[in-house]
Amino acid sequence: MTPSTTVRAPAKINLHLGVGAPREDGFHPLMTVYHAVDLHDEVTVSDAEEWSVVVRGAAEGVPCDETNLALRAGRALAAHHGLDRAARIEILKGIPVAGGMAGGSADAAATLVALDRHWELDSGDAVLFALAAGLGSDVPFGLVGRNALGTGRGEQVEQLPGVESPRWWVVVPSPGEGLSTPAVYRRYDELRPDAPAQPAAPYRLVEFLEDPVAEVAALLHNDLQVAALDLRPDLADLLAAGEAAGALRGIVSGSGPTCVFLCADQPTAERVAQALRASYDVVLTACGPVRGALGR
Ligand SMILES: C[C@@](CO)(OP(=O)(O)O)[C@H](O)COP(=O)(O)OP(=O)(O)OC[C@H]1O[C@@H](n2ccc(N)nc2=O)[C@H](O)[C@@H]1O
């Protein structure tokens, strides 16, 4: 057995996020188009007497206790197989924390895959996807990456056809303190008491995934943006600044507050990022689509 196993998992953006009225269990039905970009967290697992998690990189705000989603993923996999084993989990953060880019979910997905390989469990997709869904709505997408349609509460993922190599450039500014995902959903319910039981399917976007980036930019949509902007009115200035600097379109990423600007090409993305750095500390550029933790 190798002394350690490392797996990378990507950040996600939602090219489309349609949100329905809350279900009886409190979760919201979603119709979302996930898109994985090449901002990664890297998870390294090794055998240990006790479970532990260490976080390096841009780690502020990430818990190192039992609430860490990667640790919960490791424990869930061991429990599923009835194993009395433990691991040390080291996370190198490259994904902005609490930014609506599903970094914690990426860590959980990468941990499932890393420990499955490290312990030679050969769990199979059905088990990994079921465990992932139990950990969080965004975790199954962390396994597959690329472009995928997310339904249910976001946990049912179906890979979408389209190019497999990175080609779309995005600029990703993180404007300060994170927003709580449940708080954004709650605000959405207050602002949209008439939300449909089922959000509409994003047929046009799914069709256009093969088309030029400008067509995709015109179809970007996020129902939660209204709630994120209500909680953080300053994000409207950020969206306007990115578009004024040359981005095709800017939207709030998932529950925010990170925003995503889709750009025509890499030089434009670099120019937009440079312009935003005058006002915002953390402005990253990234490219998608990329593979998820399963690497296929
Ligand atoms: C909004 C989205 C869009 O992709 O992502 P983020 O922008 O936060 O990354 C997701 O729905 C976030 O997914 P995730 O962060 O995995 O959510 P979970 O852990 O399953 O749930 C956290 C909380 O969010 C709310 N929640 C989540 C998913 C959903 N379909 N309806 C909800 O109402 C619930 O309040 C739930 O208790």
Ligand SMILES: Nc1ncnc2c1ncn2[C@@H]1O[C@H](COP(=O)(O)OP(=O)(O)O)[C@@H](O)[C@H]1O
């Ligand atoms: N491994 C992890 N990485 C990041 N955050 C984590 C992790 N485990 C638990 N969390 C918690 O989840 C919250 C949401 O973080 P994150 O997944 O980065 O953002 P989002 O849900 O907005 O996409 C964080 O504020 C943090 O308290």
